[in-house]
Amino acid sequence: MAGTQLVSRMFEVIGEALQVDHFQLVAFDFRQRPFFQQFRGKKPVLGEGERLNLINRALEKRELLSGRVNHGQDILAACYPFCSQGRMFGFAYLEKHNPEATLTETEMDILSSALPVVRLLSRESSPPEEVKVQPENTGLEFLGLSQPFRLIRELVDKVKEVSSPVLITGESGTGKELIARIIHHSGVRRRGQFVAVNCSAIPDNLLESELFGYARGAFTGALRDRPGLVEEASGGTFFLDEIGDLSLPLQAKILRVLQEKEIRRIGENRSRRVDVRFISATHRNLEQEVAAGRFRQDLYFRLRIITIEIPPLRHRPEDVLVLVNHFLDKYCREMNKPRAFFSPSALELLLKYGWPGNVRELQNEIQRALVLAGNSQVLGEELLSDDIKKSKDRPLSDRWDYSRAKAEFEKKFLGEALRHFNFHRARTAAAIGLTRQGLFRLIKKYGLDRGLN
Incomplete structure (x- = not known):
């Protein structure tokens, strides 16, 4: 499973568990710039300036920040930064439009469980030690990680x-x-x-x-x-x-x-x-x-x-995400536009497509999508060329090495969930959306049954 698919699935699970009205997840690349984001729920009630102020303060303090704002209704807004070993990998922003809503310790634990996958996506998309061949002071870059x-x-x-x-x-x-x-x-x-x-x-x-x-x-x-x-x-x-x-x-x-x-x-x-x-x-x-x-x-x-x-x-699909990120940076800057992002479904199509025109075709496709998007920061699949849309039913390349990453995430996620519910299997299965049999199988697969004894 590709990293973006894994994050998207995790995002949906966490969004349902938190029962929030608006949920946004953003992953950073190695330059601490956003390169992946996903939204769920209603539009945010807070204005862009208020949201950015809360997000920037949370990132600066490297801790969860929340507050209530009255916009005709009592809004709970919160930003949870994904930080590990002194490095920032992204953040989650959420809003609850219920005047009695709170952010519980359980919900904070659920948010923290996303860190391993956000960190994985951030590192795998563009690690600095692997990402480029670049001579000094020329602006020339050949990017990849394959x-x-x-x-x-x-x-x-x-x-x-x-x-x-x-x-x-x-x-x-x-x-x-x-x-x-x-x-x-x-x-x-x-x-x-x-x-x-x-x-x-x-x-x-x-x-x-x-x-x-x-x-x-x-x-x-x-x-x-x-x-x-x-x-x-x-x-x-x-x-x-x-x-x-x-x-x-x-x-x-x-x-x-x-x-x-x-x-x-x-x-x-x-x-x-x-x-x-x-x-x-x-x-x-x-x-x-x-x-x-x-x-x-x-x-x-x-x-x-x-x-x-x-x-x-098409023979080095690992490089596609790096190139997408690079060209979005480049052309948003040249067009004097806010940094745009492909929606998860659009990004999945880009990863599935065979790119007969190679990097030049990818480069042109991103320029085209940015022009058609106008002022929108989210580039949906409707902006992509017809040939790329036809790749929806193609399987993702088996060259993606995310199976181990998925296993690591599942093990950590299940371990934290089991500890939170004091290793009560039935309650844990119900909370994370698995059948009891499915949970037992994963517990055995990852050796987590040793913690139950």
Whole structure:
């Protein structure tokens, strides 16, 4: 079960147990910024300023704060911060619209039982030690927490301090150019230029002059000498995107640059030395292209000294939540909007969807949802594209490693419930919404029967 599903289910159980009129749960990421929230019940009676004042005071004091406010009726409002080992993981805000309502010790215990899952969601969504590959002072970030991401990070750390050619492979939209830029800006060539060219975007008859430059009079319109892009990148990095689309004649000339470290402008009969690191990228399978005779084998061997493969987003679903959180931060800030949140049902659809366009598609989807949402801070599933809505019946990926987290939460929740009811099984089962047989099975599963003896 995904962390968001676990929190949503726990939220419903706690909301029913507390019998409140308005209930809000918010989880923070590692930067102490809200990234997940869920609402239950009626709209809050307290104004936004009053609510924020109560919430901020509770977070500052790191303790439950409650008070009564008269808004035509006697309102009990309370904020419970989820805090552990000096770190804040989120909070719960609730209102009771009954003049005789109180917040009992039992209800406080029920609220405290949410801490393990809120803490889990907060940590798993964006742990700082795993969340990014980022060169200093560039604003470039490659985010994730999956095992493939960690391998990419290790490779980037190894190749950034050398000048060997790097080949980056992956589907369109996975972030190949981003990785190339990070290698350049964090490595030994960061003081030089990063020059990029998309081989599929420029016709062959123009690409040669773009890459290698030309001498005055070399062809009609060549009114002056012009250096090519490879020459401009000397001392830095030259990035050839979609190199699999390069024609065979140009492949031969790129091979010569790699071997001889020199170029020859069109219309000149002398060579010029260049000191360039080559990073190339492609969405094609170059081994198959070599076998089909469309790509030179000797160039392939030259380019692939170091290969970084970026898996598609559907193969690293653990990274989706991190990216959603990042893009919401980024685009809410750029649009000068309050920080928005996807509803649990919308977030579940985002996690189920296959993302054929990878990170670029996810990025565009979040921008679209924020524009359509207007002033609303909650992004519901109705704002999502039709293709994403169709993923409702798909199972969540089994790559999510939350089964152990769920077990830990159930064990702690049941342990606290049993202690609260003095290990009275029938009362405990009734209070937490389980059958007696279901409770007995979980007690045995987690070894909690030892506390009953």
